[in-house]
Amino acid sequence: MKCAILSNKNICELTATSADYVKNLIIIARSANISLLKILEELSLPIEILDEKAPLNLVDFFRIQERLSIEIRDESLLMSTRPLLLGTTDHVLASLQGKETIADAIKQLAMSYNFIHSGKYNRVELRNMNLVYIIDDADFPYAPQSDAQHIAFNMENVLIFVHGIISSLLNAPIGNFIKKVQYKTDRTSTEFEQNIFNNACIQTNAKTYALFYDVSIINEPLAWDNEKPLTSQYVYSEIQELISVQNQEAIKVNCFKSRVIKLLESGVRQQVKVASQLNCSIATLRRNLNQQNTSFRKLKGVVLSKEAKMLLSQHLSLTDIAEILGFSDIRSFIRAFKQWSGITPTEYMKL
Numbered sequence: 001m002k003c004a005i006l007s008n009k010n011i012c013e014l015t016a017t018s019a020d021y022v023k024n025l026i027i028i029a030r031s032a033n034i035s036l037l038k039i040l041e042e043l044s045l046p047i048e049i050l051d052e053k054a055p056l057n058l059v060d061f062f063r064i065q066e067r068l069s070i071e072i073r074d075e076s077l078l079m080s081t082r083p084l085l086l087g088t089t090d091h092v093l094a095s096l097q098g099k100e101t102i103a104d105a106i107k108q109l110a111m112s113y114n115f116i117h118s119g120k121y122n123r124v125e126l127r128n129m130n131l132v133y134i135i136d137d138a139d140f141p142y143a144p145q146s147d148a149q150h151i152a153f154n155m156e157n158v159l160i161f162v163h164g165i166i167s168s169l170l171n172a173p174i175g176n177f178i179k180k181v182q183y184k185t186d187r188t189s190t191e192f193e194q195n196i197f198n199n200a201c202i203q204t205n206a207k208t209y210a211l212f213y214d215v216s217i218i219n220e221p222l223a224w225d226n227e228k229p230l231t232s233q234y235v236y237s238e239i240q241e242l243i244s245v246q247n248q249e250a251i252k253v254n255c256f257k258s259r260v261i262k263l264l265e266s267g268v269r270q271q272v273k274v275a276s277q278l279n280c281s282i283a284t285l286r287r288n289l290n291q292q293n294t295s296f297r298k299l300k301g302v303v304l305s306k307e308a309k310m311l312l313s314q315h316l317s318l319t320d321i322a323e324i325l326g327f328s329d330i331r332s333f334i335r336a337f338k339q340w341s342g343i344t345p346t347e348y349m350k351l
Helices: 018-031 036-042 047-051 058-072 088-094 102-117 148-169 215-219 232-242 248-265 271-277 282-291 296-313 318-324 330-341 345-350
Strands: 003-005 122-127 130-135 178-182 201-203 209-214
Touching: 018 036, 018 047, 018 058, 018 148, 036 047, 036 058, 036 296, 058 148, 058 232, 058 296, 088 102, 088 232, 102 122, 102 130, 102 148, 102 215, 130 148, 130 215, 148 209, 148 232, 209 215, 232 248, 248 271, 248 282, 248 296, 271 282, 282 296, 296 318, 296 330, 296 345, 318 330, 318 345, 330 345
Parallel strands: 178 201
Antiparallel strands: 003 201, 122 130, 130 209, 178 209
């Protein structure tokens, strides 16, 4: 096994391994016969990403994956022989609500993931003054088409997401506690990991995937607002904040977009109220989103489209879904859904 301390650089985009991330997205999309171009357009991302002519932000990568999971209707992204229903991740995150300490939350996180995967793949241990979150996928029921490289790539991103969850719950900077990250593969660490894991030791060729935190994290109280459930989008925003960048103005604008999405997902749907929550004028809101090649209407459509598909997968009636999403009547909802997806809700359910 080898252990290396990453050098201190500032980076926002995926650079050295962008090809791996793009390849991963293309493989999943082709397997499910889904158009990545359409997803990039919905997320207001440049299509040049597919040719590696435009940088791919890590958080945008996660969001593209999320959109793919919605279209595929499988949050495992075809990697498991047991597909995960839409909303599984947010359900797991919601299970952390009410926990009093980080230790309790981390244990609940492992228990919830084990429950949905029907196996003891996640566990939490105290080891040499460290609280360790371990993922042992040796016996995980991977789908036949998932090769070793594809599995390893996704498992390393699972560690990033779990780290983002813990950071979202923590009242203090997560960098004060992360000590070591453990991978099963033998590869050169990607450049952005140093920012996410705060120059923690990266150990490769290990028997399991794991995150090591200083034992002092155990009694840290939860910091997030219990009145607003923790969601995957909230975690994506937290991951983005963990990434140091050279171009602070660019990340400032991108964070602005993330905050708009977060508000939309929390139920704040009117443009004037979103602007008020962000302490800016509607003109400033529009200008900042325009710099990201998007608009309030597009972002609202993306959020509502995602929620609509998740509600449809739960077999709610169109009338109930229209009411939940804030539409005045069912016809308005059907018209909007067709605009988002190109088909009606009924046609979507028949696919």
